[in-house]
Amino acid sequence: MQSDRNLSHLNSKGDVHMVDVGDRPSTFREAHAQGSIQMDRETFDLILRGETPKGDVLAVARIAAIQAAKRTWELIPLCHPISLSGMDVDIQPAEHLPGLRLNCRCRTTGPTGVEMEAMVAVSVGLLTLYDMLKAVDPAMTIGSIQLIHKSGGRNGVWNR
Template sequence: MSETPLTHLGETGEASMVDVGDKSETVRIAVAEGYVRMQPETLRTILAGDAKKGDVIGTARLAGIMAAKQTANLIPLCHPLMLSKVSVDIRPDEALPGLRIETLAKLTGRTGVEMEALTAASVACLTIYDMAKAVDRDMEIGGIRLLKKSGGRSGDYARGRDGAETA
């Protein structure tokens, strides 16, 4: 990893919102992921639509989208953004066993959307846990990470298969 200074710290270490006013507007996209590991019976219950709280996957998808739109209210130094697209894909993974979540956030603007994609993934995972905890309190949330991003002055980023950054 390079020795890039933290952009949200002032010269004396105080927290500061980055000034993006001089940056060019570009199309910016970020993709993030996460998972919820659970007992196989819990996954079957969710997929069958038999969870007591209702449609776990549909509700988690909506929660993730709503969370992306609220990121600036949740993460102190994030800029409020006019997102043009947010998607939350939730798919079963029998090998986990559990649900894998992949999110996408997109806009044309002066700052990136990594935090929005990561927030969407995190809240979608939390919602799955909340809706299914009555049948499985041992669920595990994990793997919240940025997969790729494009646009902006820092260029494109994609996580390699081994977890390393690639160009």
């Protein structure tokens, strides 16, 4: 982190406030976040065979991720409500873990970015997978939730 940057969620008195984005131009913005869940090989194989006790865990996790992105402003206190123009949720097997990797890409045209929406979507999608599979594998581990890419706005493009 650069020490010369101001913390925008603090006003001149040092009090927390919601940043006013009303004078910012609306630009296309995109964010990609990723995370993973590691599990026993047996649990991983159940998912691949479509034989999990609670049904299609991948479909439910995708829906949960989408819902979470749309409600990020209700969960993270200083986030603005954002009109998402598009969102992709992709869940892929990760043999080497064994486990799953969840990727989320959020898009909008507006005065503020969608990084938090992508990160919250990944987090809730992974938590949903844990919830639906914990009966067969309570030792699963969620990890590596991170922003991979963001673009748009005054800071331009950033890539991990």
